Amino acid sequence: MIGWLYDLLSERSERAGIEARRRELLAPLEGDVLEVGVGTGRNLPHYVRARRVVAIEPDSGMAKRLPERLAAAKIPVEVVSASAERLPFPDASFDAAVSTFVFCSVDDPAVALAEIHRVLRPGGRFILMEHVRGDGRTARWQDRLTPLHRRLAGNCRLNRDTRAAVASAGFDTREVRAAELPASHPLVRPSIYGVAIKTSS
Ligand SMILES: C[S@@+](CC[C@H](N)C(=O)[O-])C[C@H]1O[C@@H](n2cnc3c(N)ncnc32)[C@H](O)[C@@H]1O
Numbered sequence: 134m135i136g137w138l139y140d141l142l143s144e145r146s147e148r149a150g151i152e153a154r155r156r157e158l159l160a161p162l163e164g165d166v167l168e169v170g171v172g173t174g175r176n177l178p179h180y181v182r183a184r185r186v187v188a189i190e191p192d193s194g195m196a197k198r199l200p201e202r203l204a205a206a207k208i209p210v211e212v213v214s215a216s217a218e219r220l221p222f223p224d225a226s227f228d229a230a231v232s233t234f235v236f237c238s239v240d241d242p243a244v245a246l247a248e249i250h251r252v253l254r255p256g257g258r259f260i261l262m263e264h265v266r267g268d269g270r271t272a273r274w275q276d277r278l279t280p281l282h283r284r285l286a287g288n289c290r291l292n293r294d295t296r297a298a299v300a301s302a303g304f305d306t307r308e309v310r311a312a313e314l315p316a317s318h319p320l321v322r323p324s325i326y327g328v329a330i331k332t333s334s
Pocket residue numbers: 134169170171172173174175176189190191192195215216217218232233234235238239240245
């Protein structure tokens with residue numbers, strides 16, 4: 134994916150409310166934080182209390198945009214080239230994990246979620262904001278257009294049920310809410326955001 138294009142295309146919805154939601158979700162985080170799929174670093178300005186952030190990103194095209202946002206970060210950030218399906222970190226080594234708009238394009242969500250679960254300490258928080266499969270007519274169109282959308286938009290599926298996948302991976306999703314993404318196309322508008330807690334070990 135081309136980082137500058139991603140930033141340009143998402144600017145309107147960021148200003149319409151997504152940026153504010155990033156701040157609301159990330160500012161309270163403390164301790165050691167893992168961010169998966171950091172992309173161009175849109176979350177980085179919003180970490181203010183964390184001890185450190187370790188950010189993984191497999192796509193060098195997206196990571197090219199990182200230096201500027203890394204320079205402006207308020208806390209130490211280490212960037213590691215890795216995929217969520219294979220996290221190069223020990224068990225229970227993070228207090229929180231973060232994923233925003235990543236699980237639509239991860240190849241194997243069950244494996245990636247198992248990895249996030251593994252590296253979180255017991256009771257650790259998984260903060261997420263993802264666009265997801267909607268209902269009824271929206272879901273039918275999402276199913277129809279996902280093969281094309283994947284090709285045009287960096288492997289992004291329109292129809293992932295990420296809340297169910299997170300719950301199946303051993304997280305309590307009671308604090309994960311449904312919402313509509315502001316200023317977005319109707320097929321990416323259904324979304325979830327909030328905090329999932331690692332329950333089972
Ligand atoms: C739509 S961008 C979102 C970037 C950023 N998280 C944000 O909120 O703006 C999706 C990102 O997920 C990354 N990604 C896709 N598959 C991944 C995987 N298996 N592991 C880690 N990151 C992945 C992509 O490289 C891309 O940077």
